[in-house]
Amino acid sequence: MNLELHAEVNADSDGSRLDRFLKDYLGDEISRASIQHWIDSGWVKDGTGKILLKSSYKVSPGENFHISVPPKPPLNLTPVKMEIEVLKETPHYLIIRKPAGIASHSGPGDRSATLVNGLLYKFKELSSVGGESRPGIVHRLDKPTEGIMIVAKNDHAHAKLSELFRRRNITKKYLAWVQGTLPEGEGTIDRPIGRHPIERLKMTVTPKGRASVTHYRILKTAVSKNGRKFSLIEADLETGRTHQIRVHFQSLRCPVVGDLLYSRNAALFENYGLLLLSYCLEFKDPFTDEEVQIVLDPPQRFENFENNLENF
Numbered sequence: 331m332n333l334e335l336h337a338e339v340n341a342d343s344d345g346s347r348l349d350r351f352l353k354d355y356l357g358d359e360i361s362r363a364s365i366q367h368w369i370d371s372g373w374v375k376d377g378t379g380k381i382l383l384k385s386s387y388k389v390s391p392g393e394n395f396h397i398s399v400p401p402k403p404p405l406n407l408t409p410v411k412m413e414i415e416v417l418k419e420t421p422h423y424l425i426i427r428k429p430a431g432i433a434s435h436s437g438p439g440d441r442s443a444t445l446v447n448g449l450l451y452k453f454k455e456l457s458s459v460g461g462e463s464r465p466g467i468v469h470r471l472d473k474p475t476e477g478i479m480i481v482a483k484n485d486h487a488h489a490k491l492s493e494l495f496r497r498r499n500i501t502k503k504y505l506a507w508v509q510g511t512l513p514e515g516e517g518t519i520d521r522p523i524g525r526h527p528i529e530r531l532k533m534t535v536t537p538k539g540r541a542s543v544t545h546y547r548i549l550k551t552a553v554s555k556n557g558r559k560f561s562l563i564e565a566d567l568e569t570g571r572t573h574q575i576r577v578h579f580q581s582l583r584c585p586v587v588g589d590l591l592y593s594r595n596a597a598l599f600e601n602y603g604l605l606l607l608s609y610c611l612e613f614k615d616p617f618t619d620e621e622v623q624i625v626l627d628p629p630q631r632f633e634n635f636e637n638n639l640e641n642f
Contacts, residue, residue, distance in 0.1 A: 333399040335530060339389045342594070348374070349385035352395070354590060354597065356531055361442040373399055407465075412448030417478065417624050422487035422617055424453070424466075425624055428479045430603050434470035449481060456481065457488035468492055472573060474590070477504070477608025478624055490616040495570065503610035504565045504575055505549075505628055507635060509593070510584035511559050516547035519578040523571045532591060533573045535581045543568035544578045554642045560587065562636075575606060587635065598642060602635045 337355045339346075346354070349369060353362045365385075368374055372381045377394040389395075415427040428434065433444040449456060449466050456466035459482070466481040468491045482488035494500045524539030526532035533539075545566040552560045561584070565575050576592050579585060585593035587605040599605070609626045 335397040348387040409451035410447035430476035433473040459488040474604035501612040507587040507605040
């Protein structure tokens, strides 16, 4: 089945190149190189059905575009040399730091190298339970999200670790800078999340969605010279839905800073990337009963943003 996407130009994008507009509209999950490939392949049409073959085409407000991406050919996973920081290694699993900007595994229409390609290059043993496209992947982080991930070395470990996630016996905490003012110093966002009915790369809060619960507390607040308000928050996930933190805070009109998919002014912060970090993981090792706790320091870009936020 083809991946069907739609995009409509608003006034903010007037005069943008087609490839840049689609990249900003679709967000970090799809690379600009993939979008250019779609255009070159004739998969992008305007509202009249005309095929657009130039990435440099200048878009205008009110224009609509339809994208129909055919299914990818059978996977041929090629190992790719990639810097992957190993935080802990046991005979059964690895705990790594996923870089920002790298997808956990391949997705529809995106040909860029993923974490899986890097894992295949660096490690000989990976579980196969997740299928051909996801060796070792027990859980995932969004492409623009940096931070801690567990990778299974074998199928037995994959099953044990998956059970911990299913029973919610793994604590996952995130740090994020968000825009705006949250209603309380700490709180719980209990709003169901499901697939967006029109923009299929997005998730949204919807009564038809799956139960989704995020706990948060504000660590600090700041105000720019122009009156923009920001909060550094810690989020603790009770559930693990796709884009959960990003969708929940956007639903409070406090999108994560730098979120190209859920924030309309994300381009202001493009030098910092998505300011969301999976920074803490806690669980009991299912093989040794050891209490495992991994905590990351925020990357330099978090500090750079904080030092410069008064200018926004």
